[in-house]
Every structure is written in C-alpha cells, then in structure tokens.
Amino acid sequence: MRGGAADAAIQFQGWERQRILDLFAVLDWMMRLPEGLEDKLWQDIEQIEGERKMPYVTSVERRATERGIQQGIQQGIQQGEEKVLERLLTRRFGPLSEATRQRLRSATLEQLERWTDNILDAATLENVFKD
Structure with a gap:
C-alpha cells in the first residue's frame, strides 16, 4: 500500500499544473484540516513540489504578485x-x-x-x- 505524496502524484498524473493548483486552492478555501492532517498535507505537497519542480501558488497569490x-x-x-x-x-x-x-x-x-x-x-x- 502506498501513502501520502506517492498516491497524490499518481492521482494527479495527466492533470495540468493549473488544474492541480486550482484544486488545492479550492480545498484550502473550503475546509480547515485538523493540525496533524494539515501538516501531513503540506509535507506531501512539498514532496510533490520537489518531484515536479512545481511550487504551490494559488491564483490569488499569483494575482497579488502580478x-x-x-x-x-x-x-x-x-x-x-x-x-x-x-x-x-x-x-x-x-x-x-x-x-x-x-x-x-x-x-x-x-x-x-x-x-x-x-x-x-x-x-x-x-x-x-x-x-
């Protein structure tokens, strides 16, 4: 059985980068995870970012930067x-x-x-x- 980032990476294969970022942004906006799960999510996201060289930046953050x-x-x-x-x-x-x-x-x-x-x-x- 796989866990964490490996499952996330497999599930997101074939998705465009923007679609993944939008999904994370919606999830982040819609629900608040318990602290332990939120920490685990961020660890998984950081691992995915490292594997794909893809920083997690929401559209709101991008627009604010622009x-x-x-x-x-x-x-x-x-x-x-x-x-x-x-x-x-x-x-x-x-x-x-x-x-x-x-x-x-x-x-x-x-x-x-x-x-x-x-x-x-x-x-x-x-x-x-x-x-």
Whole structure:
C-alpha cells in the first residue's frame, strides 16, 4: 500500500499544473484540516513540489504578485519622471526650494508628465506648474 505524496502524484498524473493548483486552492478555501492532517498535507505537497519542480501558488497569490509587480513598475516610472523633471527644472531655473521638491514628490504621474511638457515653453518656474 502506498501513502501520502506517492498516491497524490499518481492521482494527479495527466492533470495540468493549473488544474492541480486550482484544486488545492479550492480545498484550502473550503475546509480547515485538523493540525496533524494539515501538516501531513503540506509535507506531501512539498514532496510533490520537489518531484515536479512545481511550487504551490494559488491564483490569488499569483494575482497579488502580478499586481505588486505592476505597482512597482508604476512607482518606478513615477520616480524616474520626478527625478528627470527635478533635473530639468534645476538646470533651467537654478536650485529648487524644498517646497518645490515636495510638490514634485507628491504629484501624480499625469501631473509630472504635464509639467515636463510645460517646461519647454515656461518662462518662469511658476509657469511650469500651470495647468
């Protein structure tokens, strides 16, 4: 008689990875196992992961990861835009006040883009920030 991960691996042969992950996610969502059984389940899952090189990641975890990556990319773009605009403003109008630097830090990406466009025609620093 087989037990644990061996039975699970045999039963899941031929299933697509996503189908297995979805099944685990549904089971995890639907029921709470007694601590001893939950520990055994995780041991079996870890063994299967090792055999198949397949980490157990639910769709919720994947979506959260993807959302985090997108937010990180957006934040990086915004910080880059802020730094470029700060450099351009300093070069054109001289050293910036702390109030102006704070205004740049608290601006939205759309505002930063608009101000970057405005710098080309603005005669004064105040004109850069006009909408």
